Amino acid sequence: MFYHVGRYSQLMYRTFSIPQRWKLFFKQTWKEIEKLGADSLPITLIISIFIGAVMTMQTQMNTENPLLPRYTTGLVTRDTLLLEFCSSILCLILAGKVGSNIASEIGTMRITEQIDALDIMGVNSANYLILPKITGFIVFIPFLVVYSMFCGLMGGYFISLSTDLITPATYIYGIQYWFISWYVYYSLIKAVVFAFIITSVSSYYGYYAYGGALDVGKASTNAVVNSSILILLFNLILTKLLLS
Amino acid sequence: MIQLQEIRKSFDGREVIKGVDTLFETGQTSLIIGQSGSGKTVLLKCVVGLLDPDSGDILYDGRSLAGMNKADRTFLRSEMGMLFQGSALFDSMSIQENVLFPLRMFSPMPDSDKIKRAQYCLDRVGLKGSYHLFPSEISGGMQKRAAIARAISLNPKYLFCDEPNSGLDPLTSIKIDELITDITQEYKMTTVINTHDMNSVITMGEKIVFIYEGDKAWEGGRDALFESENEKLNEFVFASKMMQRKSC
Numbered sequence: 458m459f460y461h462v463g464r465y466s467q468l469m470y471r472t473f474s475i476p477q478r479w480k481l482f483f484k485q486t487w488k489e490i491e492k493l494g495a496d497s498l499p500i501t502l503i504i505s506i507f508i509g510a511v512m513t514m515q516t517q518m519n520t521e522n523p524l525l526p527r528y529t530t531g532l533v534t535r536d537t538l539l540l541e542f543c544s545s546i547l548c549l550i551l552a553g554k555v556g557s558n559i560a561s562e563i564g565t566m567r568i569t570e571q572i573d574a575l576d577i578m579g580v581n582s583a584n585y586l587i588l589p590k591i592t593g594f595i596v597f598i599p600f601l602v603v604y605s606m607f608c609g610l611m612g613g614y615f616i617s618l619s620t621d622l623i624t625p626a627t628y629i630y631g632i633q634y635w636f637i638s639w640y641v642y643y644s645l646i647k648a649v650v651f652a653f654i655i656t657s658v659s660s661y662y663g664y665y666a667y668g669g670a671l672d673v674g675k676a677s678t679n680a681v682v683n684s685s686i687l688i689l690l691f692n693l694i695l696t697k698l699l700l701s
Numbered sequence: 702m703i704q705l706q707e708i709r710k711s712f713d714g715r716e717v718i719k720g721v722d723t724l725f726e727t728g729q730t731s732l733i734i735g736q737s738g739s740g741k742t743v744l745l746k747c748v749v750g751l752l753d754p755d756s757g758d759i760l761y762d763g764r765s766l767a768g769m770n771k772a773d774r775t776f777l778r779s780e781m782g783m784l785f786q787g788s789a790l791f792d793s794m795s796i797q798e799n800v801l802f803p804l805r806m807f808s809p810m811p812d813s814d815k816i817k818r819a820q821y822c823l824d825r826v827g828l829k830g831s832y833h834l835f836p837s838e839i840s841g842g843m844q845k846r847a848a849i850a851r852a853i854s855l856n857p858k859y860l861f862c863d864e865p866n867s868g869l870d871p872l873t874s875i876k877i878d879e880l881i882t883d884i885t886q887e888y889k890m891t892t893v894i895n896t897h898d899m900n901s902v903i904t905m906g907e908k909i910v911f912i913y914e915g916d917k918a919w920e921g922g923r924d925a926l927f928e929s930e931n932e933k934l935n936e937f938v939f940a941s942k943m944m945q946r947k948s949c
Binding site (some may be wrong): 475478481565566569570572573574576577578579580 | 749750751774775776777778779781783785786788789790791792802803805806807875
């Protein structure tokens with residue numbers, strides 16, 4: 458473990474140096490925003506709408522108690538989305554999509570000697586390949602989180618429109634009731650940390666891939682598994698720090 | 702001129718390179734030959750600085766690689782070109798963008814001149830009109846040519862080639878060999894090639910270094926190659942029936 462921590466730290470030290478060509482760095486970052494961020498919008502939309510819808514239905518069906526106000530469903534759906542789903546669960550899902558993409562891309566570049574070619578040219582390969590990915594995803598993750606919050610709440614709203622479990626007015630009242638804006642910031646802070654974990658850990662496994670196609674597959678799996686474990690660990694730490 | 706002084710390299714306690722000394726002259730095509738697993742790729746990686754030797758030094762026109770700081774190494778690398786075994790072209794870029802890449806990173810030229818230079822290099826290696834094709838759209842031979850164009854785009858003083866003919870048919874191999882020889886003479890470069898292709902050895906080997914189990918077992922010119930009494934070298938050189946017939 459100490460071996461990995463040391464090597465990861467060394468890689469990050471090389472990654473966070475001043476880019477050799479700012480113009481190329483911005484161009485690469487823009488590409489990564491498109492590839493890692495914008496391309497994740499469809500999956501975020503689908504997952505968020507369905508989870509929001511299911512959460513509304515389940516909350517309503519499990520809180521049919523005359524002592525609980527009807528708007529509880531909207532309130533619970535909103536807080537669950539804001540506190541956990543749109544940051545932690547979304548990032549766990551994105552760790553699979555984005556993490557495997559990064560690890561396999563960099564891993565393939567490693568085994569086909571493209572990274573060696575960059576090093577031979579005198580290019581800081583870690584900085585050139587990894588920094589735009591980290592920057593691009595960190596810049597875009599707040600949009601994904603806010604988008605996921607909106608889609609999740611809309612999923613619940615569709616349920617209120619299409620079923621007679623809850624009226625749209627009660628649902629809207631519930632999602633507005635006792636709104637704590639800090640929950641949004643808390644979610645965004647967590648997502649930024651998770652975005653860093655996903656991109657840096659996946660880059661690490663890809664960068665040090667060795668062997669052939671099978672090893673790139675292993676690197677990709679390790680990237681997703683370890684990113685997910687770290688996300689869960691940091692979720693606990695950040696919740697303790699930010700909400701206690 | 703590149704001078705290797707007592708280069709040693711080990712992995713997990715196993716010595717892979719055992720104190721290699723040699724000299725690669727400017728304007729010459731020098732070849733490192735040896736069986737698979739003899740350590741030639743590790744030696745070449747040590748020479749270009751991709752691996753740090755455990756001991757010994759490499760002098761580039763008198764400049765010690767071991768004594769260089771980060772800035773000096775970056776400058777030295779801008780003087781190097783390398784052709785990798787699998788070409789190592791960037792998949793996400795077109796052929797022209799691949800050749801433009803080192804120019805964009807290191808050349809102070811205006812953009813229009815960089816494009817002209819990239820196209821000149823591609824024309825020089827016979828890839829005129831293929832500028833906008835991607836590596837996946839061209840043959841292995843064309844990929845090697847594009848990789849040579851990228852390697853020479855910054856007018857390097859030193860050119861390194863790792864198995865330039867691997868995966869190519871004999872005719873394309875000969876063309877690549879001729880191209881490397883021509884470019885070496887044209888640009889007055891110090892060219893070092895890692896190979897086990899005997900045809901390349903015969904046609905290009907102005908200086909040949911034979912590596913056996915990590916050690917320099919023999920060195921000399923191509924003419925001396927067939928007269929050598931080194932048993933291991935002869936085993937390697939005359940392994941094929943074609944070479945046996947040739948020697949008769």
